[in-house]
Amino acid sequence: MTMERRHIMLERDFYMRDVLEVAPSLLGKILACRTDAGWLRLRITETEAYRGEADLACHASKGRTARTEVMYHSGGVVYVYLIYGMYWMLNVVTGRKDDPQAVLVRGLEGCYGPGRLTRRLHIDRSFYGEDLTRSFRIRIEDDGFAADYTTAPRIGVDYAGEWKDKPWRYSLKISGNP
Numbered sequence: 001m002t003m004e005r006r007h008i009m010l011e012r013d014f015y016m017r018d019v020l021e022v023a024p025s026l027l028g029k030i031l032a033c034r035t036d037a038g039w040l041r042l043r044i045t046e047t048e049a050y051r052g053e054a055d056l057a058c059h060a061s062k063g064r065t066a067r068t069e070v071m072y073h074s075g076g077v078v079y080v081y082l083i084y085g086m087y088w089m090l091n092v093v094t095g096r097k098d099d100p101q102a103v104l105v106r107g108l109e110g111c112y113g114p115g116r117l118t119r120r121l122h123i124d125r126s127f128y129g130e131d132l133t134r135s136f137r138i139r140i141e142d143d144g145f146a147a148d149y150t151t152a153p154r155i156g157v158d159y160a161g162e163w164k165d166k167p168w169r170y171s172l173k174i175s176g177n178p
Contacts, residue, residue: 006143006144007030007032007041007141007142007143008141008142008143009133009139009140009141010029010132010133010139010140010141010142011133012074012075012076012133014076015074015075015076015092015093015094015095015132015133016074016075016076016094016095016096017075017094017095018051018094018095018101019049019050019051019094019095019101019102019103020049020051020168022049022075022092022094022103023047023048023049023094023103023168023170024047024147024149024151024170026044026047026092026103026105026140027044027045027046027047027147027149027170027171027172028043028044028145028146028147028172029043029044029140029141029142029143029145030042030043030044030140030141030142030143031043031044031105031108031121031138031140032138032139032140032141033121033122033123033137033138034136034137034138035121035122040121041141042108042109042110042111042117042121043108043109043145043172044105044107044108044140044172045107045108045109045112045171045172045174046105046106046107046112046169046170046171046172047103047104047105047106047169047170048103048104048106048154048155048168048169048170049101049103049154049166049168049169049170050091050101050102050103050104050168051101051168052099052100052101053100055160055163055166056159056160056161056163057154057157057159057160057163057164057166058100058101058102059071059081059100059102060072060100060101064100067081068100070093070128070129071091071093071100071101071102072097072098072099072100073093073097073129074093074095074096074097075092075093075094075095075096075101076092076093076131076132076133077092077093077129077130077131077132078090078091078092078093078127078128078129078130078131078132078138079091079092079093079102079128080118080123080124080125080127080128082125083115086115087114087115087118087119088115088118088119088123088124088125088127089104089114089115089118090104090105090114090117090118090121090123090127091103091104091105092105092132092140105117106155106169107171108120121138123138147172147173148172148173149170149171149172149173150170150171150173151167151168151169151170151171152167152169152171153165153166153167153168153169154166154168154169155169
């Protein structure tokens with residue numbers, strides 16, 4: 001007999017914490033996106049933390065701009081941006097208003113790479129600023145999955161000096177979970 005897991009949408013308080021708490025806490029959660037066929041739910045397997053204006057790898061290190069404006073909002077909203085003119089990057093804003101922090105979602109179960117996952121889920125610029133606690137097309141859910149993880153330096157931020165070595169990339173260990 002298999003017990004079905006109940007999916008509970010994360011509430012605002014989850015996102016209002018520091019990015020270094022939220023990034024590993026997102027591992028094992030379910031990213032749910034509405035598609036033409038219904039809700040597609042995939043487990044989050046890899047994240048990276050970007051922590052404010054002092055973090056030279058964070059977009060907010062250049063200050064408040066039209067691109068980064070949503071990072072200055074209260075946690076729980078989506079920050080998307082385009083890289084290489086072809087890949088949208090999905091980020092979850094965390095923390096308090098005017099303290100720009102975000103978690104890059106790097107991998108989902110069966111879908112690795114931030115550009116690949118946004119393509120699979122049809123995430124684009126229209127998701128910029130979407131509220132994950134109220135949206136009818138994207139949300140993050142908790143099904144009680146117990147996550148264990150490893151840490152490593154972030155990827156692709158060699159330009160960020162000492163900030164490139166921060167162990168702020170989190171990867172889900174898949175063991176002991178059904």
